[in-house]
Amino acid sequence: xxxxxxxxxxxxxxxxxxxxxxxxxxxxxxxxxxxxxPIWIIPGVTAIRPGxxxxxxTSLLFGxxxxxxxAVGNLIGxxxxxxxxxIGSIGGFIGNFFLGLVPYKIWHRVFRxxxxxxxxxxxxxxxxxxxxxSGVVALxxxxxxxxxxxxxxxxxxxxxxxxxxISAGIIAPILMALVYPRAKRAGWLWTDVMKGYxxxxxxxxxxxxxxxxxxxxxxxxxxxVTILVGVGLGQPLLQFAPVFAGAPLLTVGGVFIxxxxxxxxxxxxx
Amino acid sequence: xxxxxxxxxxxxxxxxxxxxxxxxxxxxxxxWSSVFNHPLYTGTVLAAVLAMVLASGVASRxxxxxxxxxxxxxxxxxxxxxxxxxxxTVLIQxxxxxxxxxxxxxxxxxxxxxxxxxxSGLLLLTTSRIEDLELALTKLGMPYxxxxxxxxVFRFIPAMVGDGLTILAAQRARGVNLVKGNVFSRMRNSAxxxxxxxxxxxRRFGELPLAIESRGxxxxxxxxxxxxxxxxxxxxxxxxxxLFLAAFSVYLRLNGYGVVFPHVI
Numbered sequence: 001x002x003x004x005x006x007x008x009x010x011x012x013x014x015x016x017x018x019x020x021x022x023x024x025x026x027x028x029x030x031x032x033x034x035x036x037x038p039i040w041i042i043p044g045v046t047a048i049r050p051g052x053x054x055x056x057x058t059s060l061l062f063g064x065x066x067x068x069x070x071a072v073g074n075l076i077g078x079x080x081x082x083x084x085x086x087i088g089s090i091g092g093f094i095g096n097f098f099l100g101l102v103p104y105k106i107w108h109r110v111f112r113x114x115x116x117x118x119x120x121x122x123x124x125x126x127x128x129x130x131x132x133x134s135g136v137v138a139l140x141x142x143x144x145x146x147x148x149x150x151x152x153x154x155x156x157x158x159x160x161x162x163x164x165x166i167s168a169g170i171i172a173p174i175l176m177a178l179v180y181p182r183a184k185r186a187g188w189l190w191t192d193v194m195k196g197y198x199x200x201x202x203x204x205x206x207x208x209x210x211x212x213x214x215x216x217x218x219x220x221x222x223x224x225v226t227i228l229v230g231v232g233l234g235q236p237l238l239q240f241a242p243v244f245a246g247a248p249l250l251t252v253g254g255v256f257i258x259x260x261x262x263x264x265x266x267x268x269x270x
Numbered sequence: 271x272x273x274x275x276x277x278x279x280x281x282x283x284x285x286x287x288x289x290x291x292x293x294x295x296x297x298x299x300x301x302w303s304s305v306f307n308h309p310l311y312t313g314t315v316l317a318a319v320l321a322m323v324l325a326s327g328v329a330s331r332x333x334x335x336x337x338x339x340x341x342x343x344x345x346x347x348x349x350x351x352x353x354x355x356x357x358x359t360v361l362i363q364x365x366x367x368x369x370x371x372x373x374x375x376x377x378x379x380x381x382x383x384x385x386x387x388x389x390s391g392l393l394l395l396t397t398s399r400i401e402d403l404e405l406a407l408t409k410l411g412m413p414y415x416x417x418x419x420x421x422x423v424f425r426f427i428p429a430m431v432g433d434g435l436t437i438l439a440a441q442r443a444r445g446v447n448l449v450k451g452n453v454f455s456r457m458r459n460s461a462x463x464x465x466x467x468x469x470x471x472x473r474r475f476g477e478l479p480l481a482i483e484s485r486g487x488x489x490x491x492x493x494x495x496x497x498x499x500x501x502x503x504x505x506x507x508x509x510x511x512x513l514f515l516a517a518f519s520v521y522l523r524l525n526g527y528g529v530v531f532p533h534v535i
Contacts, residue, residue, distance in 0.1 A: 017419050026430060026468060072423060079391075084338065
Protein backbone atom coordinates (compact mmCIF):
# COMPACT_ATOMS: atom_id res chain seq x y z
CA UNK A 1 0.00 0.00 0.00
CA UNK A 2 1.18 3.46 -0.87
CA UNK A 3 1.02 5.22 2.49
CA UNK A 4 0.90 8.70 0.98
CA UNK A 5 4.58 8.61 0.17
CA UNK A 6 4.34 12.09 -1.33
CA UNK A 7 4.01 13.55 2.17
CA UNK A 8 7.61 12.58 2.88
CA UNK A 9 9.18 12.59 -0.59
CA UNK A 10 8.10 16.19 -1.19
CA UNK A 11 11.01 17.30 0.98
CA UNK A 12 13.37 16.16 -1.80
CA UNK A 13 12.10 18.88 -4.15
CA UNK A 14 13.30 22.46 -3.73
CA UNK A 15 10.15 23.79 -5.43
CA UNK A 16 7.95 21.89 -2.99
CA UNK A 17 9.95 23.30 -0.08
CA UNK A 18 9.29 26.77 -1.53
CA UNK A 19 5.57 25.89 -1.84
CA UNK A 20 5.68 24.86 1.82
CA UNK A 21 7.22 28.23 2.77
CA UNK A 22 4.53 30.07 0.77
CA UNK A 23 1.66 28.00 2.29
CA UNK A 24 2.89 28.35 5.86
CA UNK A 25 3.99 31.98 5.52
CA UNK A 26 0.79 33.10 3.84
CA UNK A 27 -1.36 31.35 6.45
CA UNK A 28 0.64 32.84 9.33
CA UNK A 29 0.84 36.30 7.72
CA UNK A 30 -2.90 36.49 7.04
CA UNK A 31 -3.67 35.60 10.64
CA UNK A 32 -1.68 38.73 11.50
CA UNK A 33 -3.05 41.01 8.77
CA UNK A 34 -6.69 40.27 9.62
CA UNK A 35 -6.14 40.29 13.39
CA UNK A 36 -6.75 44.06 13.28
CA UNK A 37 -10.14 43.58 11.55
CA PRO A 38 -11.88 40.86 13.56
CA ILE A 39 -15.22 39.48 12.32
CA TRP A 40 -16.69 38.38 15.63
CA ILE A 41 -18.79 35.24 16.11
CA ILE A 42 -19.00 35.77 19.87
CA PRO A 43 -17.76 39.33 20.61
CA GLY A 44 -14.57 39.25 22.62
CA VAL A 45 -14.36 35.46 22.53
CA THR A 46 -13.96 34.19 18.99
CA ALA A 47 -13.78 35.74 15.55
CA ILE A 48 -13.91 34.31 12.03
CA ARG A 49 -10.43 34.18 10.52
CA PRO A 50 -10.32 34.87 6.74
CA GLY A 51 -6.88 33.23 6.80
CA UNK A 52 -8.68 29.91 7.32
CA UNK A 53 -9.46 29.93 3.61
CA UNK A 54 -5.77 29.39 2.84
CA UNK A 55 -5.39 25.64 3.67
CA UNK A 56 -8.09 24.30 1.28
CA UNK A 57 -6.88 26.74 -1.36
CA THR A 58 -3.15 25.96 -1.14
CA SER A 59 -3.98 22.26 -0.66
CA LEU A 60 -5.44 22.00 -4.16
CA LEU A 61 -2.43 23.87 -5.60
CA PHE A 62 0.52 22.55 -3.61
CA GLY A 63 -0.74 19.17 -2.33
CA UNK A 64 1.46 17.74 0.43
CA UNK A 65 3.43 20.99 0.77
CA UNK A 66 0.18 22.66 1.84
CA UNK A 67 -0.48 19.95 4.44
CA UNK A 68 2.85 20.68 6.12
CA UNK A 69 2.39 24.39 5.40
CA UNK A 70 -0.98 24.53 7.18
CA ALA A 71 0.40 22.68 10.19
CA VAL A 72 3.52 24.84 10.49
CA GLY A 73 1.73 28.06 9.47
CA ASN A 74 -0.77 27.65 12.30
CA LEU A 75 1.98 26.65 14.73
CA ILE A 76 4.00 29.78 13.92
CA GLY A 77 1.20 32.29 13.25
CA UNK A 78 -1.15 31.27 16.05
CA UNK A 79 0.78 29.24 18.62
CA UNK A 80 4.24 30.80 18.58
CA UNK A 81 3.78 34.42 17.48
CA UNK A 82 0.33 34.55 19.07
CA UNK A 83 1.60 33.21 22.39
CA UNK A 84 -0.53 30.08 22.51
CA UNK A 85 2.09 27.31 22.51
CA UNK A 86 0.70 24.64 24.82
CA ILE A 87 0.10 20.91 24.80
CA GLY A 88 -2.99 21.83 22.76
CA SER A 89 -0.61 22.87 19.96
CA ILE A 90 0.10 19.18 19.25
CA GLY A 91 -3.57 18.68 18.37
CA GLY A 92 -3.49 21.97 16.46
CA PHE A 93 -0.52 20.76 14.43
CA ILE A 94 -2.16 17.43 13.57
CA GLY A 95 -5.55 18.99 12.86
CA ASN A 96 -4.10 21.66 10.61
CA PHE A 97 -2.01 19.04 8.83
CA PHE A 98 -5.23 17.25 7.86
CA LEU A 99 -6.77 20.62 7.00
CA GLY A 100 -4.22 20.80 4.18
CA LEU A 101 -4.15 17.07 3.41
CA VAL A 102 -7.83 16.11 3.10
CA PRO A 103 -8.85 18.51 0.26
CA TYR A 104 -6.16 17.53 -2.25
CA LYS A 105 -6.27 13.85 -1.30
CA ILE A 106 -10.04 13.60 -1.89
CA TRP A 107 -9.80 15.61 -5.09
CA HIS A 108 -7.01 13.68 -6.74
CA ARG A 109 -8.73 10.38 -5.89
CA VAL A 110 -12.41 10.92 -6.70
CA PHE A 111 -13.03 14.07 -8.78
CA ARG A 112 -12.14 14.06 -12.44
CA UNK A 113 -13.10 17.69 -12.97
CA UNK A 114 -10.57 20.41 -12.23
CA UNK A 115 -11.18 22.60 -9.12
CA UNK A 116 -11.49 25.84 -11.09
CA UNK A 117 -14.86 26.65 -9.46
CA UNK A 118 -16.07 28.19 -12.73
CA UNK A 119 -18.89 25.69 -13.22
CA UNK A 120 -21.61 24.73 -10.77
CA UNK A 121 -20.41 21.12 -10.53
CA UNK A 122 -16.79 22.17 -9.86
CA UNK A 123 -18.00 24.66 -7.24
CA UNK A 124 -20.23 22.08 -5.52
CA UNK A 125 -17.42 19.53 -5.40
CA UNK A 126 -15.10 22.12 -3.90
CA UNK A 127 -17.72 23.09 -1.30
CA UNK A 128 -18.12 19.40 -0.46
CA UNK A 129 -14.36 19.11 0.11
CA UNK A 130 -14.47 22.23 2.30
CA UNK A 131 -17.37 20.82 4.33
CA UNK A 132 -15.45 17.57 4.91
CA UNK A 133 -12.21 19.31 5.85
CA SER A 134 -14.07 21.59 8.28
CA GLY A 135 -15.62 18.56 9.96
CA VAL A 136 -12.31 16.69 10.15
CA VAL A 137 -10.48 19.53 11.87
CA ALA A 138 -13.47 20.17 14.16
CA LEU A 139 -13.23 16.54 15.27
CA UNK A 140 -9.47 16.17 15.69
CA UNK A 141 -8.37 19.36 17.48
CA UNK A 142 -11.18 19.47 20.10
CA UNK A 143 -10.82 15.71 20.69
CA UNK A 144 -7.19 16.28 21.60
CA UNK A 145 -7.95 19.31 23.80
CA UNK A 146 -10.66 17.33 25.64
CA UNK A 147 -8.31 14.34 26.01
CA UNK A 148 -5.52 16.38 27.61
CA UNK A 149 -7.85 18.52 29.75
CA UNK A 150 -7.27 21.76 27.84
CA UNK A 151 -10.57 23.03 26.39
CA UNK A 152 -13.92 21.14 26.39
CA UNK A 153 -14.71 19.39 23.08
CA UNK A 154 -18.22 20.73 22.59
CA UNK A 155 -17.38 24.42 22.84
CA UNK A 156 -14.30 24.23 20.62
CA UNK A 157 -15.72 21.85 17.99
CA UNK A 158 -18.71 24.11 17.45
CA UNK A 159 -16.52 27.19 16.97
CA UNK A 160 -13.94 25.48 14.75
CA UNK A 161 -16.55 23.86 12.50
CA UNK A 162 -18.34 27.11 11.69
CA UNK A 163 -15.17 29.17 11.57
CA UNK A 164 -13.61 26.86 8.98
CA UNK A 165 -16.79 26.36 7.01
CA ILE A 166 -17.77 30.03 6.75
CA SER A 167 -14.25 31.36 6.00
CA ALA A 168 -13.24 28.66 3.56
CA GLY A 169 -16.70 28.14 2.07
CA ILE A 170 -16.97 31.77 0.97
CA ILE A 171 -13.40 32.85 0.26
CA ALA A 172 -11.64 29.72 -1.03
CA PRO A 173 -13.87 29.24 -4.15
CA ILE A 174 -13.25 32.89 -5.10
CA LEU A 175 -9.51 32.33 -4.70
CA MET A 176 -9.65 29.14 -6.78
CA ALA A 177 -11.68 30.77 -9.56
CA LEU A 178 -9.20 33.65 -9.78
CA VAL A 179 -5.92 31.83 -9.21
CA TYR A 180 -6.26 28.21 -10.39
CA PRO A 181 -6.07 28.88 -14.18
CA ARG A 182 -3.02 31.10 -13.64
CA ALA A 183 -1.37 28.57 -11.31
CA LYS A 184 -1.96 25.81 -13.85
CA ARG A 185 -0.42 27.86 -16.66
CA ALA A 186 2.57 28.78 -14.50
CA GLY A 187 3.25 25.16 -13.53
CA TRP A 188 2.70 25.78 -9.80
CA LEU A 189 0.54 22.67 -9.21
CA TRP A 190 2.09 19.96 -7.06
CA THR A 191 1.81 17.34 -9.80
CA ASP A 192 3.82 19.64 -12.12
CA VAL A 193 6.73 19.30 -9.69
CA MET A 194 6.25 15.77 -8.35
CA LYS A 195 6.04 13.67 -11.48
CA GLY A 196 4.20 10.36 -11.36
CA TYR A 197 1.11 11.65 -9.56
CA UNK A 198 -2.21 12.46 -11.19
CA UNK A 199 -3.85 15.76 -10.33
CA UNK A 200 -7.26 14.28 -11.18
CA UNK A 201 -7.85 10.52 -11.49
CA UNK A 202 -8.13 8.82 -14.87
CA UNK A 203 -10.51 6.33 -13.24
CA UNK A 204 -12.24 6.54 -9.87
CA UNK A 205 -11.82 3.38 -7.84
CA UNK A 206 -14.60 2.12 -5.62
CA UNK A 207 -12.42 1.98 -2.49
CA UNK A 208 -11.52 5.64 -2.98
CA UNK A 209 -15.23 6.46 -3.04
CA UNK A 210 -15.73 4.43 0.13
CA UNK A 211 -12.72 6.16 1.70
CA UNK A 212 -14.19 9.58 0.88
CA UNK A 213 -17.58 8.53 2.30
CA UNK A 214 -15.93 7.34 5.53
CA UNK A 215 -13.96 10.58 5.89
CA UNK A 216 -17.24 12.50 5.37
CA UNK A 217 -19.05 10.36 7.95
CA UNK A 218 -16.24 10.76 10.47
CA UNK A 219 -15.70 14.47 9.92
CA UNK A 220 -19.19 15.85 9.47
CA UNK A 221 -21.54 13.29 11.05
CA UNK A 222 -18.97 12.32 13.69
CA UNK A 223 -18.29 15.87 14.82
CA UNK A 224 -21.99 16.64 15.27
CA VAL A 225 -22.80 13.37 16.99
CA THR A 226 -19.93 14.00 19.42
CA ILE A 227 -21.09 17.59 19.98
CA LEU A 228 -24.56 16.24 20.81
CA VAL A 229 -23.01 13.78 23.26
CA GLY A 230 -21.19 16.75 24.79
CA VAL A 231 -24.40 18.69 25.39
CA GLY A 232 -26.16 15.92 27.19
CA LEU A 233 -26.85 12.92 25.00
CA GLY A 234 -24.65 10.45 26.80
CA GLN A 235 -22.43 12.85 28.66
CA PRO A 236 -24.65 13.99 31.48
CA LEU A 237 -23.98 17.70 31.23
CA LEU A 238 -27.50 18.62 32.20
CA GLN A 239 -27.61 16.20 35.10
CA PHE A 240 -25.37 16.17 38.10
CA ALA A 241 -22.64 14.23 36.61
CA PRO A 242 -20.24 11.51 37.62
CA VAL A 243 -16.59 12.44 37.95
CA PHE A 244 -15.46 10.82 34.72
CA ALA A 245 -17.59 13.15 32.63
CA GLY A 246 -15.49 13.12 29.47
CA ALA A 247 -15.51 9.34 28.94
CA PRO A 248 -18.69 8.95 26.84
CA LEU A 249 -17.63 11.85 24.66
CA LEU A 250 -14.09 10.52 24.18
CA THR A 251 -15.43 7.05 23.37
CA VAL A 252 -17.86 8.32 20.72
CA GLY A 253 -15.31 10.73 19.24
CA GLY A 254 -12.70 7.95 19.28
CA VAL A 255 -14.93 5.70 17.18
CA PHE A 256 -15.26 8.42 14.56
CA ILE A 257 -11.52 9.07 14.59
CA UNK A 258 -11.02 5.36 13.85
CA UNK A 259 -13.51 5.64 10.97
CA UNK A 260 -11.56 8.65 9.71
CA UNK A 261 -8.29 6.68 9.87
CA UNK A 262 -9.83 3.83 7.85
CA UNK A 263 -11.14 6.33 5.28
CA UNK A 264 -7.74 7.98 4.92
CA UNK A 265 -6.06 4.57 4.59
CA UNK A 266 -8.41 3.73 1.71
CA UNK A 267 -7.70 7.08 0.07
CA UNK A 268 -3.96 6.44 0.46
CA UNK A 269 -4.16 3.11 -1.34
CA UNK A 270 -3.15 3.26 -5.01
CA UNK B 271 10.48 43.49 12.17
CA UNK B 272 11.12 43.09 15.90
CA UNK B 273 7.41 42.35 16.36
CA UNK B 274 7.92 38.98 14.67
CA UNK B 275 11.16 38.10 16.44
CA UNK B 276 10.69 37.26 20.07
CA UNK B 277 14.37 36.70 20.88
CA UNK B 278 15.85 39.02 23.52
CA UNK B 279 19.64 39.26 23.83
CA UNK B 280 20.74 38.33 27.34
CA UNK B 281 23.27 36.58 29.54
CA UNK B 282 20.98 34.74 31.90
CA UNK B 283 21.41 31.10 32.85
CA UNK B 284 18.53 30.11 30.59
CA UNK B 285 19.99 32.09 27.66
CA UNK B 286 23.26 30.22 28.00
CA UNK B 287 21.71 26.75 27.90
CA UNK B 288 21.88 24.60 24.78
CA UNK B 289 18.53 24.87 22.88
CA UNK B 290 18.08 21.11 23.25
CA UNK B 291 18.16 21.48 27.04
CA UNK B 292 15.59 24.29 26.78
CA UNK B 293 13.35 22.12 24.57
CA UNK B 294 13.61 19.38 27.21
CA UNK B 295 12.55 21.94 29.83
CA UNK B 296 9.46 22.94 27.80
CA UNK B 297 8.50 19.28 27.29
CA UNK B 298 8.90 18.67 31.02
CA UNK B 299 6.75 21.72 31.90
CA UNK B 300 4.07 20.17 29.67
CA UNK B 301 4.45 16.88 31.57
CA TRP B 302 4.53 18.45 35.06
CA SER B 303 1.48 20.57 34.45
CA SER B 304 -0.46 17.82 32.65
CA VAL B 305 -0.05 15.04 35.20
CA PHE B 306 -1.63 17.04 38.03
CA ASN B 307 -5.10 18.57 38.19
CA HIS B 308 -4.88 20.13 41.66
CA PRO B 309 -4.33 23.92 41.63
CA LEU B 310 -1.69 23.74 44.33
CA TYR B 311 0.50 21.50 42.17
CA THR B 312 -0.08 23.20 38.79
CA GLY B 313 0.26 26.54 40.60
CA THR B 314 3.70 25.45 41.80
CA VAL B 315 4.69 24.61 38.23
CA LEU B 316 3.46 28.03 37.08
CA ALA B 317 5.40 29.74 39.88
CA ALA B 318 8.57 27.91 38.82
CA VAL B 319 8.13 28.97 35.18
CA LEU B 320 7.36 32.56 36.19
CA ALA B 321 10.51 32.63 38.32
CA MET B 322 12.50 31.41 35.30
CA VAL B 323 10.94 34.13 33.10
CA LEU B 324 11.83 36.84 35.63
CA ALA B 325 15.35 35.49 36.16
CA SER B 326 15.93 35.45 32.38
CA GLY B 327 15.03 39.15 32.05
CA VAL B 328 12.50 38.60 29.27
CA ALA B 329 9.30 39.59 31.11
CA SER B 330 9.07 42.98 29.37
CA ARG B 331 9.17 41.27 25.94
CA UNK B 332 6.15 39.24 26.96
CA UNK B 333 3.96 42.27 27.79
CA UNK B 334 1.98 41.88 24.57
CA UNK B 335 0.96 38.37 25.62
CA UNK B 336 -0.45 39.15 29.07
CA UNK B 337 -3.94 39.93 27.77
CA UNK B 338 -4.01 36.60 25.90
CA UNK B 339 -2.78 34.72 28.95
CA UNK B 340 -5.41 36.29 31.20
CA UNK B 341 -8.11 35.51 28.57
CA UNK B 342 -6.94 31.90 28.44
CA UNK B 343 -7.14 31.60 32.23
CA UNK B 344 -10.59 33.25 32.37
CA UNK B 345 -11.89 30.97 29.57
CA UNK B 346 -10.74 27.95 31.55
CA UNK B 347 -12.33 29.23 34.77
CA UNK B 348 -15.65 29.78 32.98
CA UNK B 349 -15.81 26.65 30.83
CA UNK B 350 -14.47 23.81 32.96
CA UNK B 351 -16.92 24.12 35.88
CA UNK B 352 -19.69 23.77 33.26
CA UNK B 353 -18.23 20.77 31.46
CA UNK B 354 -16.24 18.90 34.12
CA UNK B 355 -18.95 18.02 36.58
CA UNK B 356 -18.54 16.01 39.71
CA UNK B 357 -17.47 16.41 43.30
CA UNK B 358 -19.52 16.48 46.45
CA THR B 359 -18.91 19.90 48.01
CA VAL B 360 -21.63 22.12 46.54
CA LEU B 361 -20.59 25.78 46.29
CA ILE B 362 -23.53 27.32 44.47
CA GLN B 363 -26.53 26.44 42.30
CA UNK B 364 -27.31 28.72 39.35
CA UNK B 365 -30.17 28.14 36.90
CA UNK B 366 -30.29 24.46 37.79
CA UNK B 367 -26.52 24.00 37.37
CA UNK B 368 -24.53 22.99 40.42
CA UNK B 369 -21.00 24.26 40.83
CA UNK B 370 -18.90 22.16 43.17
CA UNK B 371 -15.68 23.08 44.93
CA UNK B 372 -13.93 20.25 43.07
CA UNK B 373 -14.96 21.46 39.59
CA UNK B 374 -13.89 25.02 40.41
CA UNK B 375 -10.55 23.75 41.75
CA UNK B 376 -10.11 21.70 38.58
CA UNK B 377 -10.80 24.81 36.45
CA UNK B 378 -8.22 26.77 38.45
CA UNK B 379 -5.68 23.95 38.03
CA UNK B 380 -6.24 23.93 34.25
CA UNK B 381 -5.90 27.74 34.12
CA UNK B 382 -2.51 27.50 35.89
CA UNK B 383 -1.55 24.62 33.60
CA UNK B 384 -2.31 26.57 30.41
CA UNK B 385 -0.48 29.71 31.49
CA UNK B 386 2.56 27.67 32.59
CA UNK B 387 2.71 25.92 29.22
CA UNK B 388 2.38 29.11 27.18
CA UNK B 389 5.00 30.88 29.30
CA SER B 390 7.48 28.01 28.96
CA GLY B 391 7.12 28.10 25.15
CA LEU B 392 7.59 31.86 25.13
CA LEU B 393 10.61 31.50 27.42
CA LEU B 394 12.20 29.16 24.86
CA LEU B 395 11.53 31.60 21.99
CA THR B 396 12.68 34.72 23.84
CA THR B 397 15.97 33.15 24.90
CA SER B 398 16.90 31.25 21.69
CA ARG B 399 17.83 32.47 18.22
CA ILE B 400 15.85 30.95 15.35
CA GLU B 401 19.05 29.66 13.71
CA ASP B 402 20.06 27.92 16.96
CA LEU B 403 16.64 26.31 17.21
CA GLU B 404 16.87 25.20 13.57
CA LEU B 405 20.23 23.56 14.26
CA ALA B 406 18.92 22.01 17.48
CA LEU B 407 15.97 20.52 15.61
CA THR B 408 18.25 18.98 12.96
CA LYS B 409 20.47 17.56 15.73
CA LEU B 410 17.35 16.08 17.32
CA GLY B 411 16.59 14.26 14.07
CA MET B 412 14.44 16.62 11.99
CA PRO B 413 15.45 16.40 8.30
CA TYR B 414 17.49 19.42 7.24
CA UNK B 415 15.14 20.40 4.39
CA UNK B 416 12.24 20.55 6.86
CA UNK B 417 14.20 22.58 9.42
CA UNK B 418 15.33 24.90 6.61
CA UNK B 419 11.71 25.34 5.51
CA UNK B 420 10.54 26.16 9.04
CA UNK B 421 13.29 28.74 9.62
CA UNK B 422 12.60 30.23 6.15
CA VAL B 423 8.96 30.76 7.17
CA PHE B 424 10.12 32.74 10.23
CA ARG B 425 12.44 34.82 8.04
CA PHE B 426 9.86 35.60 5.35
CA ILE B 427 6.84 36.33 7.55
CA PRO B 428 7.81 40.02 8.08
CA ALA B 429 7.98 40.51 4.28
CA MET B 430 4.64 38.76 3.74
CA VAL B 431 2.92 40.70 6.52
CA GLY B 432 4.39 43.93 5.09
CA ASP B 433 3.02 43.08 1.64
CA GLY B 434 -0.34 42.16 3.17
CA LEU B 435 -0.65 45.46 5.05
CA THR B 436 0.34 47.44 1.92
CA ILE B 437 -2.29 45.62 -0.16
CA LEU B 438 -4.86 46.13 2.60
CA ALA B 439 -4.18 49.89 2.65
CA ALA B 440 -4.30 50.07 -1.17
CA GLN B 441 -7.60 48.21 -1.39
CA ARG B 442 -9.16 50.33 1.34
CA ALA B 443 -8.07 53.44 -0.57
CA ARG B 444 -9.97 52.00 -3.56
CA GLY B 445 -13.08 51.63 -1.44
CA VAL B 446 -12.95 47.95 -0.44
CA ASN B 447 -14.74 47.82 2.91
CA LEU B 448 -13.54 45.14 5.29
CA VAL B 449 -15.04 46.69 8.40
CA LYS B 450 -18.72 47.18 7.59
CA GLY B 451 -21.40 44.96 6.14
CA ASN B 452 -22.56 41.47 7.06
CA VAL B 453 -20.25 38.51 7.61
CA PHE B 454 -20.67 37.26 4.05
CA SER B 455 -19.84 40.53 2.32
CA ARG B 456 -16.83 41.08 4.59
CA MET B 457 -15.57 37.59 3.90
CA ARG B 458 -16.05 38.09 0.17
CA ASN B 459 -14.21 41.43 0.30
CA SER B 460 -11.27 39.86 2.11
CA ALA B 461 -10.51 37.95 -1.12
CA UNK B 462 -9.49 41.36 -2.53
CA UNK B 463 -6.54 41.23 -0.13
CA UNK B 464 -5.73 37.52 -0.24
CA UNK B 465 -5.54 37.10 -4.04
CA UNK B 466 -3.05 39.97 -4.66
CA UNK B 467 -1.04 38.83 -1.64
CA UNK B 468 -0.84 35.30 -3.00
CA UNK B 469 0.20 36.49 -6.47
CA UNK B 470 2.79 38.89 -4.99
CA UNK B 471 4.12 36.09 -2.80
CA UNK B 472 4.37 33.66 -5.71
CA ARG B 473 6.22 36.27 -7.78
CA ARG B 474 8.59 36.91 -4.92
CA PHE B 475 9.19 33.20 -4.35
CA GLY B 476 9.19 32.12 -7.98
CA GLU B 477 12.94 32.63 -8.15
CA LEU B 478 13.67 31.22 -4.69
CA PRO B 479 14.34 27.59 -5.72
CA LEU B 480 16.86 28.77 -8.33
CA ALA B 481 18.44 31.22 -5.89
CA ILE B 482 18.97 28.72 -3.09
CA GLU B 483 20.07 25.90 -5.39
CA SER B 484 22.65 28.20 -6.99
CA ARG B 485 24.03 28.73 -3.45
CA GLY B 486 24.48 25.02 -2.94
CA UNK B 487 21.15 24.00 -1.42
CA UNK B 488 20.48 20.33 -2.17
CA UNK B 489 17.57 19.00 -0.08
CA UNK B 490 18.93 15.46 0.19
CA UNK B 491 22.62 16.29 0.69
CA UNK B 492 24.44 15.75 3.98
CA UNK B 493 25.07 19.17 5.54
CA UNK B 494 27.88 20.80 7.44
CA UNK B 495 27.24 23.89 9.59
CA UNK B 496 29.01 27.15 10.30
CA UNK B 497 27.24 27.37 13.65
CA UNK B 498 27.87 24.69 16.19
CA UNK B 499 26.00 23.68 19.32
CA UNK B 500 27.79 22.13 22.26
CA UNK B 501 25.87 20.15 24.83
CA UNK B 502 27.99 20.85 27.90
CA UNK B 503 28.03 19.20 31.29
CA UNK B 504 25.67 21.76 32.80
CA UNK B 505 23.22 21.27 29.90
CA UNK B 506 23.30 17.55 30.66
CA UNK B 507 22.84 18.21 34.40
CA UNK B 508 19.93 20.59 33.75
CA UNK B 509 18.27 18.14 31.33
CA UNK B 510 18.75 15.23 33.74
CA UNK B 511 17.21 17.27 36.58
CA UNK B 512 14.10 18.30 34.65
CA LEU B 513 13.65 14.77 33.29
CA PHE B 514 13.97 13.34 36.81
CA LEU B 515 11.36 15.82 38.05
CA ALA B 516 9.05 14.82 35.18
CA ALA B 517 9.42 11.14 36.09
CA PHE B 518 8.88 12.00 39.78
CA SER B 519 5.70 13.94 38.95
CA VAL B 520 4.33 10.90 37.09
CA TYR B 521 5.22 8.76 40.13
CA LEU B 522 3.37 11.19 42.43
CA ARG B 523 0.30 11.14 40.20
CA LEU B 524 0.29 7.35 40.04
CA ASN B 525 0.29 7.35 43.84
CA GLY B 526 -2.68 9.67 44.06
CA TYR B 527 -1.01 13.02 44.73
CA GLY B 528 -1.93 16.30 43.04
CA VAL B 529 -5.40 15.37 41.86
CA VAL B 530 -8.88 16.78 42.32
CA PHE B 531 -10.47 14.32 39.88
CA PRO B 532 -8.44 11.09 39.87
CA HIS B 533 -9.75 9.70 36.57
CA VAL B 534 -9.08 12.62 34.27
CA ILE B 535 -5.99 14.49 33.12
